[in-house]
Amino acid sequence: MSNIESWDWEIKEKMLAEPAKWKDQFEDVWEPYISPDGEKIASIVKIGEGEFNICVNGNTWEEPFEKMWYSRFSPDGRLTALISKDMEWTLAVDGVALEETYEYIWETKFSADGKTIAAIVRQESGYGILVNGKVWECPIKLESIASHVISSDGKTSAVIAQTVAVAEADVNAFTKGSWSVVVNGKPWKDNYVDVYGLAISNDGQRFAAEYRNSICEYGIVVDEKPWNEKFGCTWEPVFHPNKSDEITVPVRQGGQWLLATNGRIVWDKGFFSLLYQTYSPDGNNIAAAVAPQFAKWTVAVNGQPWSITFGECVQKPCFSPDGRKIAVIAKDSGKWLLVVDGTVLGKDYDNIWQPVFSPNGDKVICKVEKNGKYAVAVNGEIRGNDYEALWNPVVSPDGTKVMICGVEGGKYYRKVVLLSDI
């Protein structure tokens, strides 16, 4: 989130819009999105046959478009949407469409400060990445782009791309390798049968991905150089938060899942399943969702599983800012639970969103859903009102306040509450 310090952390409550009334103004109103600072709420609205606009705090953009979708706020609060005009597609930012148009455009992504906006485009010459209004120059035609990543500083973007055309049912050509990674328009030298899980280091300098070389031979390639070790399967690699030369990956060997760092097995235990390895903020600890046995899910920290297990699943673990606590959302008997350090906190819910910790880690705050209503839960217990719509709470930089944005009685409110009060 960009410039979070400059957000309004003083005014306790603002009623910024009445989205319920928009339904009377427009033929159709789509689901709303809010700006990161909570000051704006926006929905794509249908204003007539083949005419769409976007309504922001009650005001529409000047120009409507034939089609619109994927409205998303950038971290610096600009509103973007993918729009179609004269049967061509492009990106619009705060109501202004780029002059250049494309056969298609999708998957808008942002740098951490929001200054860089990127999306995948299809044009006559193939596929590419649009970065701040300019498409990459790439020496080869990209036949398809499966996914893209952007560095937090916005200077680098990379894709998993099909770099060689393969004719229908040409399995030999496919197994020679037709997929690779392209960084800022420059393809890696080697192609692979498949490439998955492209990751970028925090400093934006290094890239790692899973690759497959044959039916059951998987490996990790880092900046074009594959690890020496091969595995029966892998999941997506993750970079150490501060050391871009350390990469950790779940790998499958001998019918069990293990954790490997830079090719070396680092946990002494294997698991039936191992997913979502996550470094603590200082990088000294790793937590992951694991199943020590079939259908018994928990979190392992540095290889040691919690004693509590859950029958259905465990999602990605989340460390407190000081790295001493770990929260995770788990599912058991059809209900979602918030679990911190191996203990279920509070009640069960129909849905729980990714939790955030208070700065000292004593409170875990999250959006929850129960019986069709949304609320903020602290340590698993609902605090305050129910909402018709609610967004993830945000803790202020000084850790004393929480911004809660939601729709109540058809009105959109931005509230700032003291953390000590909830």
Next chain:
Amino acid sequence: MKPTIVKREPVVDDALDQCEARLTEEEIEKVINEVIDKETGGRLWTYVNTCIHCGLCAEACHWYLSNDRDVSFAPVTKVKDTIWVMLEKKGKVDAAFIKRCSQIAHTECNLCRRCGMYCPFGIDIAYMLLVVRRICAKLGMVPLYLQDTVHSHAATMNQMWVKPDEWIDTLQWQEEEAQGYVPSARLPLEKEGAEIMYSVIGPEPKFLAQLLGNITVIMKVAGLDWTMPATAGWDNSNMAMYSGDFEIMARVERLHHETAQRLKVKKIVMGECGHAFRGAQYDGPTWMGWMKPPIPIVHAIEFYYDLIKSGRIKIAKKAEGPITSQYPCNVIRNAGLGSKLQYIMSAVCENFVDLIPNDRHAFCCNAGGGTINCGPPWKKLRVQSARLQSENFKRTGAHTIVTPCHNCHSGVEDIVDKYKLGMHVKFFSELLIEAMEIPEHLKPKEEEAE
């Protein structure tokens, strides 16, 4: 054991032929023993050691019955000629043998599990043939077109090489088509927190896009809060499960289920496909270590049953004339949705003529289990071996066969064509869209309709 007398017309499958030329006996032995030692256990040995070779399974198999009781097609023969030999010889077999194993396991068995119902000991013969497929897949011995489909899953996470932009573009096009029937219909993309994520199989955007328009209308009329992903993870099908490439199977299923979790939906509703249900409900989650999918998954038959039974969808005009239905093995025999299929068929048809045998005892369309994906080289024998089911269809006197499964749909079309049945083949949603009531307030205004 006496060798089986096998009479087959020669079939050229380049992938199998090339693999046969490449494989070494050392490699074969290593892979067979790896799979047997590390990926199987008591289940396989119990099945192998319990079988008394009575042959009762043969009478359950449409391949055997459609081929004049040729014993080489009997389920017991299929295991005798594959896994039993591998076990007896401790993996010391040659490439020609592995090629024959692939022919048997991939192209002459649908893993429909009917034989297991008639085995006096309940031996899951299909499981043993899936182990054979696994060994073949690890050796690269997979029929060409099936392997190509698996490559598509691996590269694109969908079955039909559909690129991400083609997927989204198709959904937006079908939303417009749906608005021709119901102007306010919407196909919501990436709507976090919707009640339902609707997922389909690759052929829908590729060849049968109108089905996406149909569901958009049905969802609107039923007043449901739903969404579809604009990312990979939208395809619920899984031919890797059938080739034996379980790592790719798991990757596809993981993405499907994680997409539903990312969208924070309460359930996944899937279109009309049987094998996709098996992959998404059973095989994929099991490999991942999930007892069941993290987000519950509902097959189209059950979904339509709930809509009709609850009155969310009302039937205005039933389809006329005799209509029958195929019973997809993976959702009927293996998931128990037979009575719900009968209910929805009776709800939308004036004269639903049931198959004999029906429900759990119904025969496979002979396209399932990945056999239709083995492609043109294997089509002749596949359709010839569906003769029994063609006779069952013919006896119904129906003008239309409903197939709530994509593989059944294609397989039954082949049957209708080969045996000149003169019947139409439709998905259930195609009948429903014609039969259901569209409330007045949702209909196009007169000037729009004109």
